Amino acid sequence: MTKLVLTLHVLAAIVAIGPVTVAASMFPATARRAASAPDGEAIARARILHRICRVYAQIAVTVPVFGFATASLMHVLGSPWLITSIALTAAAAGVLGLLVLPRQHAVLTALTEATAGSRIDSATTARLAMLTGVFNLLWATVTVLMIIRPGSTTGA
Template sequence: MEDFLLSVHVLAGIVFIGGSAVATSLFPRYVPVAVPDGGAQPDERSRAVAVALHRITRGYSLLGVIVPAAGLILAFVQGRTGEIWITLAMILTAAAGVLLALQIYPRQRQALDAPASRDRLRPLSMIAGFYNLLWAIVVVLMIVRPGAAEGP
């Protein structure tokens, strides 16, 4: 059972969290921006690509709930719920979810609804970077497991 839960946890993390991390990072590059009158949209900007990345952000993030669910069940099965690295990982995972739901996804929607200047997209890029940093820290916690009890 533990091997199955660990496999689900890791594979879902790679596919769904990794997919949403890539989509949030690439979105600002492809979403159309407001251009001055007579200006041309840069070649790499594509509304179709931005819409696809927005859908990936939403879909993969919803499916990404599998990751903390499987991880929490695994922690219960292994009797590790009281270990500090599990607590920290849960807090950071919740923070990443809140950041995605309350900042990234709504800002992507706004950028698709009304093209903004590049300057208005910078905060979205920065927030996506923080989102990815939170996941990187969670991965390090999963590998290093500070304060873990002895055993697997």
């Protein structure tokens, strides 16, 4: 049972977190291009990237669910590396849900509004790129903790 739940945890992480990190990383540059040469196609690309981020962020909820199940089956819920991973996962979810996704939405709103005052500047997309980088760094750290954890029985 442990192997099945661990497999589902890893697959959920790959399938859900991977697309979010890629799409979120692509969004700022796509938004800059759409702002500099606004056309329907450029804005549509930014809209699609935002939608990918939103949908896969919702699917990503399964990652900690399977993670908690795996940790429970392995009897490691109190391990410091796991508690650190949980805290970093919560931080990554907070960065994505409270900072990245709302800013992406605001950029899309600015791109689609007709008023000149709603245009975006490079500082806006640069901040969004920085926040996305923080999100990606948090997930990379969690991944490393999951692979190289203290007390690992893999012998690696």
